[in-house]
Amino acid sequence: MDKHFESYFKAAVSVDNVVFGFDHTGLKVLLIYRGADPYRNCWALPGDLISLDTNLSDSAEKVLQDLTGLDQIYMEQIHTFGKVDRHPYGRVFTVAYFALIKIEDYHLHPSSWAEEAAWFPIGEIPDLPFDHNEILAFAKDQLKTKIRRQPIGFELLPKHFTLTELQTLYESILETEFDVRNFRKKILSMDFITDTGLKQTSVTHRPAKLFKYNAKKYNNLINTGFAFDL
């Protein structure tokens, strides 16, 4: 290698995950309480520096796996942030991902670098270190755009869900309201939400039918030019 190149090979790259969860109180983000410098004892996005021998996508998956103990999480790269001074220890680029998890499947699973993790309502995010507030805003925006065009909302709901829950999810994320009848008509006409035949239990009123998302039917549809749009 030419001597000339050496000066470039002094940067680090990290991944940061914006992990979304959803329950009846609304959309939430998983933050960790940093146990190590820099910014020890601050709430921050879960992330890690990338080892030189690890692929970018593997690294992002590992962070999530360590944090949640969950497999097969929906995850997507959203943006890379690279301002010169964003990290106190040197030049660190960070590749941001967002992930959607079923909040009920999540059990606290502290990893070595995270002493504590907690869900924060999307409207009550504290000041975060680095440029993490900016990253979070970006991710929230991306989620809003994405959820209208692709059937990823189901990743945030239990396997079986009611149509009311689904509607609440969309209304909450998109910050809008839908007419109950029109929403159901549209969703059901798409034909990849199927009735499980089951009903809610332990509710103190008329129990709702439970539905599930059928990814196979969706994939068949998009191959015929169908476009999801809410």
Added chain:
Amino acid sequence: MDKHFESYFKAAVSVDNVVFGFDHTGLKVLLIYRGADPYRNCWALPGDLISLDTNLSDSAEKVLQDLTGLDQIYMEQIHTFGKVDRHPYGRVFTVAYFALIKIEDYHLHPSSWAEEAAWFPIGEIPDLPFDHNEILAFAKDQLKTKIRRQPIGFELLPKHFTLTELQTLYESILETEFDVRNFRKKILSMDFITDTGLKQTSVTHRPAKLFKYNAKKYNNLINTGFAFDL
């Protein structure tokens, strides 16, 4: 800084630009003929390693500015690629951008690292070094998605254009065909394409009216909840 961190600060980050242009023969991509190692004497995406003292976005703009001599180019970050072995000199992550330029405004403007640059039809891209073919495929896909939802097609056309040119642009990128009457109805109903009062000259048949894109009107519209969609 803790000794522990040093091993991470040995990566380089580059930017690679997928520069699209359009003329009557279709969509094109600007490639450069590499004059330096690695992969000297290969066609490749224009890009560069990022200096430690340059912000990510500034670096991407600089590559484009050096290559084209143009200002105010539409550019957007699309994805970051970071497989371990993608670069022969060490661990290099690359942040890919796509850019849309008015092909008529482009004049060859060789920069220090590019001996030569040329437009390649999107269907006739040679084998490229690194993971550049993968990056290009990603960018093409992104362009297709993006152009349907945002009025960025105009960035590829001259300031004044005919409706036929606009339709051809969309048909070419989206690989589909539109009915002439319906296409015009839809585009004109959106109200941000305005008639300049001018007409084509030097054509050997009925000259078409020349239109221009009115970004102000578009911005007013989106603030009222309007959604571009083609």
Added chain:
DNA sequence: CGAATATATTGTAAAAAATACAATAATTAA
């Protein structure tokens, strides 16, 4: 057991948008 309470479920008419389809207009070249 009946009434009160709470949420779930469903249809229809009107308006808007998308689609399918072909004749006429304006220019240059011969």
Added chain:
DNA sequence: TTAATTATTGTATTTTTTACAATATATTCG
């Protein structure tokens, strides 16, 4: 003047979106 070439325009039909409220099914409480 005619031929050639591309530009421009309207309407009827179908599909999709929207607006709007009554009835159904469960639990809890008296």
